[in-house]
Amino acid sequence: MRNPTIKDIAQQAGVGVATVDRVLNRRAPVRQETEAKVMAAATRLGYRFPQGLPDTSHAFRTGTSIKMGFILLPEDYSFYYPFSQQLRQQAAPWHQDDDRPEFHFHAIDAIEATAARIRELATRVNVIGLVALDNPLIRHAVEEVTRRGVKVFALLSDLSPCGHTGYIGLDNRKAGRTAAWAVERLQRKNGKIGIIIGDHQFLCQETCEISFRSYLRERMAGHQILEPVKSHESIAGGYQAAMQLLQQHPDLSVIYAPCGGVEGVIRATAEHGRRETLTLISHGPFADSDLALINGTVDLIIGHRLAELSSTVIDAFRQAVLDNNSGFINHTCPFELLTAENC
Numbered sequence: 001m002r003n004p005t006i007k008d009i010a011q012q013a014g015v016g017v018a019t020v021d022r023v024l025n026r027r028a029p030v031r032q033e034t035e036a037k038v039m040a041a042a043t044r045l046g047y048r049f050p051q052g053l054p055d056t057s058h059a060f061r062t063g064t065s066i067k068m069g070f071i072l073l074p075e076d077y078s079f080y081y082p083f084s085q086q087l088r089q090q091a092a093p094w095h096q097d098d099d100r101p102e103f104h105f106h107a108i109d110a111i112e113a114t115a116a117r118i119r120e121l122a123t124r125v126n127v128i129g130l131v132a133l134d135n136p137l138i139r140h141a142v143e144e145v146t147r148r149g150v151k152v153f154a155l156l157s158d159l160s161p162c163g164h165t166g167y168i169g170l171d172n173r174k175a176g177r178t179a180a181w182a183v184e185r186l187q188r189k190n191g192k193i194g195i196i197i198g199d200h201q202f203l204c205q206e207t208c209e210i211s212f213r214s215y216l217r218e219r220m221a222g223h224q225i226l227e228p229v230k231s232h233e234s235i236a237g238g239y240q241a242a243m244q245l246l247q248q249h250p251d252l253s254v255i256y257a258p259c260g261g262v263e264g265v266i267r268a269t270a271e272h273g274r275r276e277t278l279t280l281i282s283h284g285p286f287a288d289s290d291l292a293l294i295n296g297t298v299d300l301i302i303g304h305r306l307a308e309l310s311s312t313v314i315d316a317f318r319q320a321v322l323d324n325n326s327g328f329i330n331h332t333c334p335f336e337l338l339t340a341e342n343c
Contacts, residue, residue, distance in 0.1 A: 004045040013041035019323060031319060066094050066321050068101040068314075069125035071117055071132065072155075073108055077233050077260045078286040079304075080105065080131075086310035087129070094318060108133060108199055108233045115141040118152070127151040127165075127317045133201035134159050151320040153329070155313065157204035165320050166329030168313050172204045172258075175302050175335060176211030179256050179281050182300050182337075183216065183223070186279050190222040191253030194245035198233035198259040208258040208283075223254070231261040238264030246272045257282040258302070262289075266297045290343040301338040309333045 006024065010017045015034060023038040024047075068091055075081040084103055091101050102121060106114045115137045121128055122145035130152055132138045139162035142152050146163040158167040183193065195212065197205040213225055229244055231237035238261025245252055246268060255278060257265050262282045269278055275297055284301040292298040316329050 004042070004047045008045055009038060009041050009047060012045055013037045016323065022322065031315060065096045065099050066127065066317060067099060067125040068095065068127055068129070068317055069121040070101060070103045070129045070155075071114060071121065072103065072105055072129075073131055073233055073260065074105045076235075078235070078263060079260055079284070082285065083304075083306055083310070086306045087313060090307075090310040090314045091317075094314060108202070111135050111137050114138060118142060118145055122148060122150040125150065126321045127153070129153050129155045129168075129313055129317070130164075131155050131157060132159070133157075133199055134203045135201055151317070153313070153316060153320070157202050159203070166316055166331070168309070168316055168329075168331045169204060169333065170302075170304065170335050171332040172207035173211040175258065175283070176208035177215040178302060178335075178337070179208070179258070179300075180212045180215035182281055183254055183256070183279065184219060184221055186299060187223070187254055189253065191224070192249050192251055193223050193225045193254040193256065194242075194249065194252055195226065195228040196231050196238065196241045196245075196255060196257040196259055196261075196265060197228045198231055198237075198261075200228075200230070202233075202259075205258050212256060212258075231257070231259050231264070233260035235261045235264040237261050239268045241265070242268035243272070246274060252278065254279045254281070259283065260286070262286045262292075262298070266292055270297065284338070289338070293338060293340045293343045296340065299339070301343075303336045303338045305334065305336060 006017055006020045010020045015038060019034060020038050023035050070087060072080045072084060075084060088101065095101065102125065104117050106117060114132050118128065118141040128150060139159055142162045142164050146152055151165040153165055154167045156169040195209055197209060200206065209228055216223055216225065229241040231241045242255065242265040245255065255265060263286055269275055269280060280298045281300045282298055284303045289301055293301060312331050312333055316331055319326050320329060
């Protein structure tokens with residue numbers, strides 16, 4: 001009886017021939033689930049391993065080092081420092097010590113610098129994780145480097161179609177509607193609702209805002225939802241945006257802040273003496289977010305699970321680099337609702 005071929009195993013497992021070759025000949029790491037499917041198919045077909053069963057333990061990862069790069073918003077935007085640390089931790093098994101992931105940080109409105117960084121970073125890495133506005137200059141840079149074979153993932157906020165490899169982040173429609181659901185239950189009296197976003201071209205926050213409005217419109221809640229103001233994703237910007245809302249609208253009852261710079265929003269509400277009368281719902285985590293819930297300055301946080309998010313990012317990077325036929329990769333990660341009672 002002939003030994004099954006790699007093609008036979010690929011058909012049985014429902015994967016590509018190259019993927020089977022990576023598993024059987026230890027050429028490169030693949031996703032654990034895919035590896036298991038290949039091994040199961042090979043066993044069912046009676047494949048005879050020339051050198052015995054391949055070692056599919058953690059050491060198998062050393063077959064290929066993936067060159068990764070990240071372009072994020074500044075680390076002092078509070079969210080991005082712990083996010084970058086989690087990414088470093090999750091990436092550690094998949095690169096050599098002398099080939100660590102590169103991290104670069106740019107302000108949200110540094111469009112030209114970010115576009116230039118995409119092109120420059122693409123000369124050294126296989127895959128880029130990018131947090132950026134949906135700006136034509138950004139998209140043009142992404143299109144350019146993807147034509148050269150570099151994979152680009154939009155992280156947290158998606159981009160309009162520009163050849164990028166995938167999106168990894170929250171389901172922002174669900175996040176926005178969840179925030180509105182909370183408003184409907186926490187604020188029984190109709191009033192004015194302020195929304196603070198980082199920038200109008202940040203698609204994740206645009207979707208949150210639209211979905212937030214849509215939910216309350218469907219319920220005919222009667223709240224007056226104000227036009228959004230921008231924080232530019234910074235603490236100083238969050239403070240200025242919140243102060244603008246509080247000063248212009250003395251009857252403001254809710255602030256929804258699906259943005260960075262929530263620490264500034266909290267400081268503004270405290271200085272304005274509105275801690276007790278204002279419902280504040282934000283995204284997170286951010287610096288001392290647990291304490292903000294405990295002392296009542298924030299009522300609800302829609303929280304990213306950073307470890308899970310980062311693990312998903314690295315898994316997607318591996319899938320894209322090691323399997324060129326993977327197509328567009330879309331992963332929406334779950335969020336958690338944090339209150340003073342479960343933080």
